[in-house]
Amino acid sequence: MKVSYDLDTLINKFKKKDKVALAKLITTIENEPEKANEIFKHFEGISHDSYIIGITGSPGVGKSTLTGAICKRLLEEGKSVGIICVDPTSPFSGGAFLGDRVRMTDISLHPNVFLRSLASRGYKGGISRAVFDISLLYEAFGMDVIIIETVGVGQAEFDIYNLAYSVVVVLVPGYGDAIQMQKAGIIEIGDMYNINKKDLGGEDIAVQIEMMLDDTVFHSGWRPPVSMTDAISGEGVEELIQNLWDHKEHLELSEAINEKKKNRFSYKIKELIYSKIEKLISESLINENEIKEIVNHALKDGKFKIYRTIHNKFEEVNFEIKKKE
């Protein structure tokens, strides 16, 4: 019963701004990333740049509701917006419950918005492997702004920093004390901070962040601003959007935007190379069964022999990478 479309038909429809074609191309690229080359060669003449915003923070802080509220304002300003929302894939079943769209029902019928929910599909770093490719598709589609909402992250998932030009770290009242603010990781990557659910308080968190920022040297000349929102009512969202545009202006005037763009592409190039090597390793060097074998060996001989077993295993390995002259 399922209709299949050939790639040329999809590309032609896509160029006429057909959302069915955009949706189908996203599916293609998510399921068969090796087709990216075939797809993107049709867009080589397009020079449109979208501005990319990243929204990150722990589960339940209101990222989706806030994304919806930001998007609503951008649509009112006449902008077109492509949204990518990532939720985690279960390590047990491989399934996922994608619950971001349900927070954005009121913007979902606007003609200038496109929203896609993605499962992380085992990819680490708070996003999914397909996020970069989908952002490229949105750029080719002509979106003014792209919003990438990460998985609800912990302290150490910050790949979004490499893909977005402005990163909003979303916190909530009761986040933590001055010690939490000193930790490396997620708290460091914000181009701005936003405390959501301000109806529950959170002024103390704003003060803690400002104090943390007081101790930081900003070589870029940009000190991250701190805003507070109640995403459900939309209160404070104007200020957050102003911070986003101020940051965009800062990046453009200081030409740091070029570094951000380079960073985005070098991130993907590295990812592509690493994933190819990973595939090579799992196919030809070591697979799950061999790992089990090593484990059985190590447990039989005693757990302290695990390093010796691995050492011996690699003695047998002859892995040659030919470097191009």
Added chain:
Amino acid sequence: MSGKKIRVLMSKPGIDGHWRGGIVVSRAIRDAGMELIFGGFQNVEQIVESAIQEDVDVIGLSIHSGAHFAYTQQVIDLLKERGVLDNFMILVGGIVPAQDFSKLKEMGVANIYGPGSMTSDIVEFIKTNVKK
């Protein structure tokens, strides 16, 4: 973990506050290794737009209001109008009397799950009938 995954949209058309059935089935679909997009309360236009943008294989309509004929027909009509009806398999669940099943199937619904249905049957039906 790339490769194809079955994607399912779970929506509740109209004003009908009975979440539990939709949540339980959604969870079973997640646990069966599929990707479930939870649409929640949506009107007919929002359901069709979500199904298109999320490029799902299955549209699940959870209806407990007694208006299953009206809503299902509206969803089918709009999918037809958008030229995408054949892209999706439609399943209906909720408080649907058994005597209404055959009419819903004639309308184009692939299967109907009334009270007492097993989530394992729903999962099995989707896996068997979604052609990838």
